Structure formats: structure tokens, C-alpha cells
Ligand SMILES: [Ca+2]
């Protein structure tokens with residue numbers, strides 16, 4: 425049937441208004457076009473024949489709204505008690521009087537407060553009116569689900585969404601639930617990368633019975649390393665099951681919710697009345713990813729010369745206290761996660777240059793990512809080792825440029841590795857080239873304030889005792905009155 429034009433619709437609607445007004449004025453003089461009786465059914469259950477008002481109130485329904493629509497326009501709407509007196513008398517409820525024509529009759533359950541239930545399908549019937557009254561005796565209305573009926577179904581004081589049982593897809597209030605805590609122990613590629621660098625938004629923890637979810641999945645914050653506790657209410661073990669009754673499933677997902685890792689699973693149980701504690705090993709290595717992680721190893725070198733200037737590159741920085749030390753060459757070592765040394769080439773497949781770089785270094789692409797380690801020695805122009813972390817190589821992670829801080833090599837500082845010969849080498853400070861290293865002139869009270877030297881707190885300044893200039897390093901005329909100045 426073609427849709428009514430706006431003018432037709434206006435005419436029709438006005439006519440109905442006049443007709444409705446006439447109907448109201450006519451009062452009870454209507455001759456109903458249809459008579460009706462309804463039943464109520466919970467989802468998945470057979471309809472209940474209503475025999476008392478309690479049959480309505482136990483499912484939360486207070487009234488039934490009956491609308492008559494023609495061409496999508498509501499031409500009559502009236503509301504009845506869910507259990508009208510006619511039902512008690514075993515008669516039918518009278519509907520409105522309608523002009524001959526085709527209609528859709530809509531039946532909507534309303535709450536005790538007279539409001540429609542959200543997301544509850546109404547019941548529709550086609551009706552053709554041609555004079556005689558039609559009997560609609562087999563109308564089945566949907567009852568709202570127990571978790572949206574406004575009733576405390578299991579009489580525990582908690583209604584609908586306030587009842588923790590309503591967290592579960594069963595949609596019942598009377599589930600025996602227990603708080604269960606999962607400890608998700610995370611370590612991402614050895615813990616030396618970040619979740620964001622691998623495009624991980626969060627971890628999704630699902631709770632399953634077979635393949636069916638028993639409640640909404642939890643969103644677990646992603647950590648490079650650490651433990652995230654997740655406490656959830658879950659239904660107690662199904663009857664007859666004591667162990668391994670449920671399955672958890674953990675997946676790292678991206679910002680679109682797509683899985684990035686293979687799902688990891690394990691079984692668990694929910695003991696009634698006991699807070700079960702469940703540990704989940706969420707250690708992820710490169711091959712756990714759907715697309716295994718492939719990334720070069722990328723790092724910058726920072727040499728830690730003294731406690732005044734921060735980490736520095738190969739060439740001396742220009743700020744005060746930086747000193748003059750130039751790091752000429754490096755030795756590199758690479759190790760896998762078991763600290764086995766492995767050969768490694770640069771991004772072009774060439775061996776790394778031994779010249780100390782002031783820019784980041786990048787290796788060829790690596791797979792099998794867990795943690796890789798980098799060992800570095802920084803050498804002076806004279807080829808002496810000034811800095812080294814060979815004893816404790818630095819871990820690095822995928823998709824991040826690591827900053828590798830390399831401390832002074834253990835032992836006495838070789839002559840070619842000193843920051844300074846005289847204070848002036850450390851900039852405009854005085855009494856700050858101490859033991860070949862630029863330091864702040866440290867006010868001191870005892871020798872121990874000056875580090876592990878002996879007899880070096882002199883007149884509240886850390887100084888080095890000397891007998892001749894050479895004791896003070898390669899400076900000239902700096903052993904003055906028995907102290908390096
Ligand atoms: Ca309820």
C-alpha cells in the first residue's frame with residue numbers, strides 16, 4: 425500500500441481526532457471492534473494462563489497498554505490492569521470501536537510504575553475490522569527478564585542490576601555467586617618494552633563454562649611487568665562439579681579490540697562461600713603473538729662519567745663540569761635472553777663500526793623476542809677502557825629505543841680516561857677536578873663524605889693529598905702545599 429501523503433495523513437489524523445472526541449463523548453456507547461485476553465510468558469517458558477493479579481506482579485507487570493495503529497499512526501491507545509476484572513469473570517476485555525479497515529494492534533506490558541520495559545519486545549497483531557467484533561484470545565505477552573523487572577526476585581534485598589547475579593548472562597537473580605580473585609602476572613617480552621610500543625590496549629580475561637561465557641569478560645590493564653589483581657563475582661561450581669569446572673581465557677587485544685596474542689587458557693573452580701585465589705602466568709614472548717614480534721634492537725649509548733653531568737655521548741658536552749674526555753671507540757657485545765653471546769649485524773647487514781657513535785644504533789630485524797642484552801665498552805683515544813657494562817649488560821625490548829647507561833669501568837681510572845687535569849677543564853668551577861673526574865666541590869665534614877679516599881676532607885673541601893704534581897694527574901704545578909689544587 426502506498427504511504428499516505430502528508431496532506432492525507434493530516435486529514436486522516438484530524439478525522440481520527442474528531443472521531444476519538446465523538447467516541448469519548450459517546451462514553452460507554454462503544455461497540456468494540458475486538459475483544460481480547462492475554463497470557464504472559466517468560467523467555468523460553470510456556471505462557472501462563474492468568475488466574476490472579478499475583479501472576480502479573482510476580483513478573484513485574486502492572487498494566488497492559490493496547491494501541492491501535494493504522495498506516496503507522498496510533499489511532500487509539502488505552503491502558504488496562506494486567507489482570508482485569510473481566511479475567512476473573514472469565515470474560516474478554518473490550519477493545520475500542522474502530523472504523524472498518526486494517527490495523528496493527530500493539531500490546532505492551534508496563535511496569536508497576538506504568539513505564540514500558542526497556543528492550544522488551546511488544547506483541548503485535550494484524551486486525552481487519554469489517555463490522556463484527558473480532559476475538560483475540562491468544563495474545564502472549566513477553567515478561568521482562570528477572571534482571572529488569574523491578575522486583576527483588578530472590579528476596580535478598582537487591583533489585584535487578586544491584587543484584588550481583590545479574591552480572592551473568594543467565595539473567596536470573598538467584599544465582600549463588602562467589603567472589604573470585606585472579607592474579608594476572610604479566611611480563612611482556614622480558615619486561616623491557618611497553619604495552620603501547622606493541623599496540624596492546626589491554627588484556628581481556630574471559631570466564632567460560634565450556635565455550636559459553638559465564639559473565640562479561642574483565643578488562644585487565646596491560647603492564648610491561650607486574651601483577652594485576654582482578655576480583656569478580658562468579659557463579660559457584662555447577663552441581664556435581666568440584667574441580668576444573670570453568671575455563672579462563674586471556675588475550676592481549678589492540679585498540680580496536682582485535683586479538684594480538686594467541687589465547688592462553690586454564691581451568692579453575694568457584695568454591696561456594698570462599699574467595700578462591702587464582703594465579704595466571706601472563707608472560708608473553710614474541711612467539712605468543714598472532715603476528716610474531718619482529719623488530720630490530722635499537723639503542724643509544726650514554727656514558728656516565730661523574731655525578732655532576734648526566735649521561736653523555738661520545739664527545740664531551742659543553743656544560744660546566746663535563747670535562748674534556750673524548751670517547752673514541754666502542755666494543756659491543758650482544759646476548760640472548762639466556763645471556764649467551766650472539767653475533768649481530770647492523771640494519772644494512774654489516775658489522776658495527778668500532779667508532780663511538782653519537783646517534784642511535786639499530787641492528788638487523790630480530791624475531792624470537794624475549795629480552796636481548798647489550799654490553800658496551802667505551803675506549804679512550806689511547807685504546808684504554810674508560811666505561812664498561814660487560815659485567816652487567818643492559819636488557820632491551822622490542823619496538824623501543826633503549827638508553828644504555830654505561831658506568832665508569834671498575835678500578836683506577838686510566839690516565840687517558842680522565843675528564844680533567846685541572847679545575848679549568850671542568851669549566852668555571854674551582855676545586856672540582858678531583859681524581860681526574862669533574863665533581864662539584866663537595867662541602868665535607870669527614871673523609872668519608874668525600875667517597876672512599878683517605879685524608880681528603882681538608883678545610884671542609886674534598887681534596888687529594890699529594891707529594892708531587894704527578895700525584896694530581898698530568899697537571900703541572902698543582903700539588904700546592906701538599907694538596908692537589
Ligand atoms: Ca529483578
Ligand SMILES: [Ca+2]
Pocket residue numbers: 575576577578579580581582583584587597
Ligand atoms: Ca535480588
